[in-house]
Amino acid sequence: MSYSIAEAARRSGLSIDTLRYYERIKLLDPPARDTAGRRAYSDDDLNWLGFLTKLRTTGMPIKSMREYASLRRHGVASAGRRKALLVDQRRSVAERIAELQGCLDILDYKIENYAQVERNVLGVEPGMEEISA
Amino acid sequence: MSYSIAEAARRSGLSIDTLRYYERIKLLDPPARDTAGRRAYSDDDLNWLGFLTKLRTTGMPIKSMREYASLRRHGVASAGRRKALLVDQRRSVAERIAELQGCLDILDYKIENYAQVERNVLGVEPGMEEISA
C-alpha cells in the first residue's frame, strides 16, 4: 500500500509539515513519488515513522535519531552501534521514569497538604498556607 | 541563613543566569539584597526553587509555574486553584510515566531483536536486519 502525505500524517500522528521536515533533515529516506511528483509513503515508511515517534516520545533528540537513521542505511554492519544507542536510550528512559516517580510523590504530598488546608479552612491560623505553599 | 547567587545556584542546581532569569519572569520573588546590592537568597527562596525545579522536571511549562507562583502571592484564598493545578500536573505526570513505560517495552523488544542478530551473526540471511531495524 502507499499513502498520500495527508494520509501518512494522519496515521503517524505527525503533521504534514513535520513529515517534510523529517525528510529534509534525513530522518526519513525520501519516499517514492507518484506520476504527479507527489510523495507516496510505503508501509515500511509508516513503520519507521512509528518507531521514530516512539524514540521522540522517549525524549531522544533529533540528532541521535538522525544517527540511528544513518546507521540503518549502512545495513547489518551497524547493528551493534544501533543496539548500543537503544540500550543507552533505554537506560535514560528508566532514569526518567524514576525521576518522574519521585516528582509524583512530592506532588502527592503537596496535594495532601492542600486537602488538609481545605478540611481545616475555617480554623486555619494565618501564615499556615505559607508553610505548605 | 542567606546565600549568594553562586551558592544559591550550586544548591538549586540552576545556573546563575537562570536564577536571574526566573526572577525577571516572576517565577521567583526578588530576593533580599546585601549592603552592596547583591542578591541574598533565604532558605525560603531555596525551598521554593527546589519545588520549582521539581515542577520543571515534571515538564510543567514556565507559563503554568508562573501562574502557580502568582497564586501563591495571593495567600490562602488561592489554595483551591493551586491544588487544582497540582492535581492536573499529577495526572499528566502519571500519563507520561505510562507512556514512557510503553516505550520501554518497545525498546526492550528492539534490543532483544538486535541481541538475536548478534547471536546469529554468522548465519544471518541478507535483509534480516531490515526486518528488525
Next chain:
DNA sequence: ATTTGACCTGGAGTGCACTCCAGGTCGTAC
C-alpha cells in the same frame, strides 16, 4: 592605589523542533 573576582543591569543571541508562507503545479469535478 590598583588589581582581582564576584556581582550587577539591559539586552541580544542560541538551539531545538517544528510551523508557516508565497508562489507554483497537477489532476479531477463541474
Next chain:
DNA sequence: GTACGACCTGGAGTGCACTCCAGGTCAAAT
C-alpha cells in the same frame, strides 16, 4: 476550460527556555 483542492519547493518565522555579552560597581587582597 476553469475552478478547486491537494500537493510541491525554498526559505522565513515561531515559541520555549535559557545563555551569553558589554560595560559597570563594589569590597577585599596585594
